[in-house]
Amino acid sequence: MQNLTVLGSTGSIGGSTLDVVARHPDKFRIVALTAHRQLDLLFRQCIQFNPRYAVLLDEVAAVQLSKMLRDAASSTEVLCGVDALEQVCVLPEVDTVMAAIVGAAGLRPTLAAAKAGKKILLANKETLVMAGNVFMDAVRASGSALLPIDSEHNAIFQAMPRGYDGDMAANGIKRILLTASGGPFRNTPLAELQAVTPDQACAHPNWVMGRKISVDSASMMNKGLEVIEAHWLFNASADDIQVVIHPQSVIHSLVEYVDGSVIAQLGNPDMRTPIAYGLAYPERIDSGVGALDLFKVATLDFVAPDYERFPCLSLAYQALRAAGTAPAVLNAANEIAVAAFLDKRIPFLSIPRVIAAVLDALPVSTVCCLDDVLSADAAARHAAQLQIQQLSK
Numbered sequence: 001m002q003n004l005t006v007l008g009s010t011g012s013i014g015g016s017t018l019d020v021v022a023r024h025p026d027k028f029r030i031v032a033l034t035a036h037r038q039l040d041l042l043f044r045q046c047i048q049f050n051p052r053y054a055v056l057l058d059e060v061a062a063v064q065l066s067k068m069l070r071d072a073a074s075s076t077e078v079l080c081g082v083d084a085l086e087q088v089c090v091l092p093e094v095d096t097v098m099a100a101i102v103g104a105a106g107l108r109p110t111l112a113a114a115k116a117g118k119k120i121l122l123a124n125k126e127t128l129v130m131a132g133n134v135f136m137d138a139v140r141a142s143g144s145a146l147l148p149i150d151s152e153h154n155a156i157f158q159a160m161p162r163g164y165d166g167d168m169a170a171n172g173i174k175r176i177l178l179t180a181s182g183g184p185f186r187n188t189p190l191a192e193l194q195a196v197t198p199d200q201a202c203a204h205p206n207w208v209m210g211r212k213i214s215v216d217s218a219s220m221m222n223k224g225l226e227v228i229e230a231h232w233l234f235n236a237s238a239d240d241i242q243v244v245i246h247p248q249s250v251i252h253s254l255v256e257y258v259d260g261s262v263i264a265q266l267g268n269p270d271m272r273t274p275i276a277y278g279l280a281y282p283e284r285i286d287s288g289v290g291a292l293d294l295f296k297v298a299t300l301d302f303v304a305p306d307y308e309r310f311p312c313l314s315l316a317y318q319a320l321r322a323a324g325t326a327p328a329v330l331n332a333a334n335e336i337a338v339a340a341f342l343d344k345r346i347p348f349l350s351i352p353r354v355i356a357a358v359l360d361a362l363p364v365s366t367v368c369c370l371d372d373v374l375s376a377d378a379a380a381r382h383a384a385q386l387q388i389q390q391l392s393k
C-alpha cells in the first residue's frame with residue numbers, strides 16, 4: 001500500500017490523480033488532501049477518500065470545512081495555513097507526495113517533501129524553475145525518488161535509459177526534443193493577439209488544464225518553463241534542448257541518441273497516463289485513458305517554433321543561460337503578468353513585455369539557498385507590479 005499526500009487536490013492534476021487512485025484502492029491510500037479555498041470540492045473529496053488530514057489555506061474556509069466534516073461524521077482533521085502544507089508532506093506515514101499546487105506557492109511544501117526523502121510526483125514545474133539547484137540538492141541528499149509528471153518530462157524519462165544518472169554523453173544521448181502544441185494562438189494573426197481575451201487564451205485545443213498553465217501555454221511560457229525544468233531534471237544544457245511544435249499533442253517528447261535513434265513516447269493527451277506511470281513506477285497500471293487510435297490520428301506534424309510570435313520562449317532560454325536568480329525572476333514576473341491578464345488589467349501581448357522589463361531591471365545573483373530564491377521572487381513580483389502600473393497609466 002502506498003500512502004499519499006496530494007497537494008492541490010482540487011485542481012486539474014489533483015482531480016486526475018484522485019481519478020487514478022480511485023481505480024486502485026488496493027494500491028493507494030490518501031493520507032492528506034490540500035486546497036487553496038475550494039471548500040465544497042475538498043469536502044466531497046474528503047468524503048470519498050477519507051484522508052487523515054485536509055488542509056485549506058483560507059482560515060474561514062477551514063473552519064467551515066471542519067464543521068461540514070463533523071456533521072457528516074467524518075474523522076478527517078482540518079488544518080490551515082502554509083505550515084500545514086509542509087506538515088502533511090513530512091508525516092512518517094506518507095510515502096509519496098503529489099506536488100500539484102500551481103505556481104510559486106508549491107515550492108516550500110515540495111521542498112519539504114524532498115528533504116524528508118519522500119517519493120515526489122512533480123507536476124509543480126515552478127519548483128524547479130525557481131529553485132532548481134536547491135531542490136535537486138535536497139533530492140540527492142535525502143535519496144528521494146523524483147518522478148516527473150509534466151507529460152513532456154514524463155515522456156523523456158520513459159525514453160531515457162532506466163537509471164539515467166544525469167550524464168547525457170555517457171549515455172549516448174545527443175538531444176532532448178521537447179514537443180509543444182503551440183497552444184490556441186499558433187495560427188492567430190499577430191495583429192489579433194493584442195485583443196485576445198482570457199477565455200480565448202484558456203481554450204486549449206488539446207488539453208484541459210488550470211487557468212494559469214493555460215495562459216502559459218497560449219504565450220508558450222509554459223514551454224519555456226519546461227525547457228528550464230528539463231535542464232534540472234536531466235542535466236541538459238539550453239543547447240541540448242530543442243523545442244518542436246507538434247500540434248496534435250500525441251508525441252509527448254523525444255530523446256535523440258548519437259547512433260541516430262530517436263525514442264518517443266506517444267499517447268492520448270490525458271494527464272492520467274503520466275500520473276499513473278509516476279504512481280506505479282516501475283510497474284504499469286490502468287490509468288483510465290483510452291487506447292491511442294493511430295488511424296484516427298493519421299498525421300503527425302512538426303514545425304520549428306516562431307520566437308517572434310512567442311517572445312516568452314526566448315525569454316525563458318535567456319533566463320536559463322543567465323542562470324542564478326534569473327529563472328526565479330522570470331517565473332515571478334510571469335505569475336504577476338498572467339494574473340493581471342486574467343484580471344483584464346493588461347493585454348495578452350504585455351505579458352512578455354512585463355517579464356522582459358523585469359529581467360532587464362534586476363541584476364542576476366547566485367543562488368546558494370532557499371532565501372536567495374525567495375528574495376529574488378519577492379523583488380521580481382514588486383518590479384512586475386510597478387511595470388503593470390506604468391502600462392495601465
Ligand code: NAD
Pocket residue numbers: 007008009010011012013014034035036037038057099100101102103105123124125126149150151207208209210211212213271
Ligand atoms: P489548477 O489551477 O487546476 O489547480 C491548482 C491547485 O493548487 C488547486 O488545488 C488549488 O486549490 C491549489 N492552490 C492554488 N493556489 C494555492 C496556494 N497559494 N496555496 C496552496 N494551494 C494553492 O492547476 P493545475 O492545472 O492542476 O496545475 C498544477 C501544477 O501542475 C502547475 O504547476 C502546472 O504547471 C502543473 N502541470 C499541470 C498540467 C495540467 O494538465 N493541468 C500539466 C503539466 C503540469
Ligand code: MG
Pocket residue numbers: 150151152226
Ligand atoms: Mg507539459
